[in-house]
Amino acid sequence: MGRAKLPRKSTNIDMTAMCDVAFLLLSFFILTTKFKPAEAIAVTTPNSVAAKVAPDKDIVMITIDKDGKVFITMDEEQKKEAVCNALNSQLNLNMNVAAFKKAGFFGAPFGQMASFLALAEDQRKGDKLPGIPVLDSTDNQMVTWMRAITDAYLGSKINLLVKGDNAAKYPAFKAVIDAFKKTDQLKFQMITNPESVPTGTELWKKTMAGEKREE
């Protein structure tokens, strides 16, 4: 009896299945990528080794641009309405509540808020706006803003964020911090770009040893 002949097998593998998987993953990643919306205020944030992802709900973000101009961004419409009403009644500003709710950010002295809100959305660009005046220590309008915001968020959590430009000078930042202190908002977070921990440093050794980092 002769030996059974082994059929010669081709070394070609069908790549179709693998190709399907690759493109399925690819489309998944493309679709889930959130594109950065074009920002009205140009800010380049500094880097830090902080590993915690910035929150994106219930935020009150204070943006400081490179000239030290300060802007406020809020995400919740209800709170915005409360803030608007509070400011209107306190300071007699006559701001349009609907326009206030629609605005993506606020950046004008109180006296100019009404005309700021009257501007079309695409004309509100950070570099042309005056920003909220903070540097005058007798009239730090940030304090009034923060008071209204704290009242609006009474009983719920605020994620207070500061997003500063690399080149912003310290006094503007200090004025913002002072406003936080005056309204008893003692916790805040600064938005940064991630950076790897320099090798050989103490934190690096800790992370390598598997210790959890304190936030």
Next chain:
Amino acid sequence: MAEMDTSSGGGHKKGPGVKKGKKLSTRVDLTPMVDLGFLLITFFIFTTTMSQPTAMKLFLPKDAENPEDQNKAKESGVITLLLGKDNNVFYYEGQLAPDGSNFKSSNFKEIRTVLLEKKARTNEKDLVVVLKPSSESTYRNVVDILDEMTINVLKRYALVDISPVEEQLVKLSDAAGAAGGAGSN
């Protein structure tokens, strides 16, 4: 396997005189396409995770009404960092000497060794780092120095207002540094 049946309609016999057309294979080598697919996937994975902004937490101390209520720190355990113009860092330990003799200049690269050295020879409970950014320093400097605290695992630090004397000293040193060229110290 996912191959297409190209033999059109399951084996009806053609007549004896009909010439068979040459059968072309419809199989395409998909390897390059797979390569491309995975390349794009890696690209997207990297770009998505990289642009995620992170947040750095900072807790502010409550302003004490009168100086007696303020937190006391041992003089030997205190190091004060002053941030000046053009990424200059100055530091002194303990109290600032009236003649400014313990006022030293440094920069963001060297400050780490200074801090580590201070940390090594101070009792951990007493070590306090006081950060005083001058009005000429930038937001980036402040974040960098706070980051330095995290990197060197310094638990106690505080962001404090600069005093007029120190502000003046920083200004003078900044000017001297600019005149004397970069990195004299």
